[in-house]
Amino acid sequence: MxxxxxxxxxxxxxxxxxxxxxxxxxxxxxxxxxxxxxxxxxxxxxxxxxxxSHMGKFILRGEHLIDALQSLVPSDFSRLQPGEAQYSVLLNAQGGILDDIIFYYQGIDPVTNLPQGVMIVNAATRSRDKAWISAHIEDQGIILEDLSxxxxxxxxxxxxxxxxxxxxxxxxxxxxxxxxxxxxxxxxxxxxxxxxxxxxxxxxxxxxxxxxxxxxxxxxxxxxxxxxxxxxxxxxxxxAAMALYGQDIDLNTTPLEAGLGWIIHWDTKGKFIGRSALEQQKNTGVTHKLVGLEMQGRYIARHGYPVLFNGEKVGEITSGTLSPTLGKAISMAYVPTRLSKIGQSLDVEIRGKTYPATVVKRPFYRSPHRPKK
Incomplete structure (x- = not known):
């Protein structure tokens, strides 16, 4: 077919x-x-x-727009002023990431006289995101218009x-x-x-x-x-160590494991889907973390390659490339928390052979041109 x-x-x-x-x-x-x-x-x-243009593009509007969206994300959208945006994630009850999104709050739309915002989602998850969001906001009078x-x-x-x-x-x-x-x-x-x-x-x-x-x-x-x-x-x-949905983050990873704890506004948020699971994980500590790896030499650790410690597999590469800017082979991988400290030595298996790698700070490169918020 x-x-x-x-x-x-x-x-x-x-x-x-x-x-x-x-x-x-x-x-x-x-x-x-x-x-x-x-x-x-x-x-x-x-x-x-x-x-x-393949990205999902939703327009959301309704009298109680922000309140309706608050239960879907761990970030506090009530902080947003018109003209501001927030990177966040949609979560399931287990704290797993359904998708990562950006929500742009536009304030009161002059035509409808209702609060309005733009939400950009990933192309591969657009249909699922649309169904998930609609199921949770339709009884609150919120309209979702799909302009994808x-x-x-x-x-x-x-x-x-x-x-x-x-x-x-x-x-x-x-x-x-x-x-x-x-x-x-x-x-x-x-x-x-x-x-x-x-x-x-x-x-x-x-x-x-x-x-x-x-x-x-x-x-x-x-x-x-x-x-x-x-x-x-x-x-x-x-x-820039930006996560790619479907590789670095997915339904089996949580924001805390992915190093996205900064988008969880614990103190100003009320209930949201996945909060209980994340609170439990926060209290007990995560068992594995997403880390940055730098290969010694120019051997490239690609998606799916095993990460080893003392000859045993402890993780898997999620994303990897030869950095054009740095001239170094860089990658990200989930490894046990005990092996996630900066400077930790690990190995990556590439076509049956092992090559040394070191846990390094993310992002790998920080642009001097990028403005601050």
């Missing part, structure tokens, strides 16, 4: 720029254009653009992102703080712009109608912006 892959509105524009298309989360996406290392360097040193296939989502990332994007935008982009967002116009048409991204660099993510997205993509390409694919997106996010 052949599965038909979905295509974003920027598919043809990506092919025209020699994008090498591959299946990803049910979509046909560009893995690279001119080469992963060149695209990676463009984002770290200048600017690059990504088609991320109706809008283009385009990311412009790198230290030159603001200067590159500004000519196309009505509002002053310097007024948007890190993790801030606003409704504005791009090329004279309505647009949602957020100062967020998945690369560890400064940059913006824009949600617009398809015709404007195509026009913006082409204009940016004409102005010399390097198009970037999934390959560079992965190396960039791994250098």
């Amino acid at each position: 052949t599965t038909t892959l979905a295509r974003t509105p920027l598919y043809n524009a990506s092919v025209e720029l020699n994008g090498r298309m591959v299946p990803f989360a049910g979509w046909e996406m560009a893995v690279q254009f001119t080469g992963i290392n060149r695209e990676h360097e463009a984002v770290r040193q200048a600017v690059g653009m990504f088609d991320i 296939k109706d809008k283009v989502l385009l990311a412009l990332q790198g230290p030159q992102a603001e200067a590159t994007l500004q000519p196309f935008v009505e509002d002053n982009l310097s007024s948007i703080k890190f993790f801030g967002h606003l409704n504005t116009t791009i090329l004279g048409q309505p647009a949602f712009i957020a100062r967020t991204g998945y690369t560890g660099e400064d940059g913006f993510e824009m949600m617009v109608d398809p015709n404007i997205g195509i026009q913006l993509w082409q204009n940016l390409a004409t102005s010399g912006v390097i198009p970037c694919g999934l390959g560079a997106r992965d190396t960039l996010r791994l250098e």
Whole structure:
């Protein structure tokens, strides 16, 4: 049985720029254009653009929007002011991660006169997320509008992102703080712009109608912006130690195990799904943790490779690559807590042979260009 892959509105524009298309989360996406290392360097040193239209895009609105969402996440959304955003996770009753999300609170929508927000979710989990969220908020008068296939989502990332994007935008982009967002116009048409991204660099993510997205993509390409694919997106996010759902975090991992304890607002939150499980884990301590590993030499520890201690398997690599910025083989893995301290020596099995690795601090690379909140 052949599965038909979905295509974003920027598919043809990506092919025209020699994008090498591959299946990803049910979509046909560009893995690279001119080469992963060149695209990676463009984002770290200048600017690059990504088609991320495959991501799930929900508009949520309702009189008691924030209260309704509070039970679904461990983060305190009541802290958010209009124009602010929060990275968080959806949890099940066991504290397992259903998905990681970003919620952008927009305040009172002038048309509906109701509180409104944008939620971006992962492509592979969009349908499950939509069903899960809807099941928990529908009796509270909250409307979920799924714009996933109706809008283009385009990311412009790198230290030159603001200067590159500004000519196309009505509002002053310097007024948007890190993790801030606003409704504005791009090329004279309505647009949602957020100062967020998945690369560890400064940059913006824009949600617009398809015709404007195509026009913006082409204009940016004409102005010399390097198009970037999934390959560079992965190396960039791994250098920044950003988790990839389905590899570094999933239903079998909790925020405490994944090093995401900072998104749990214990003191200001009331009840939320998974709280009891997380409180128990917090009190007893986690048995294993997600750590950063640096290989000695250039042997690359890839997803699924065994992690060993004294010859015995103690964990498994979740993500790994050769860092273009650092020139070192880096990876992440879950290991027993007793073996998670910085400087701990471990081994990784690569094609039947073992190679030494060391637990190092995350992120592997911290950009000097990334603004603070």
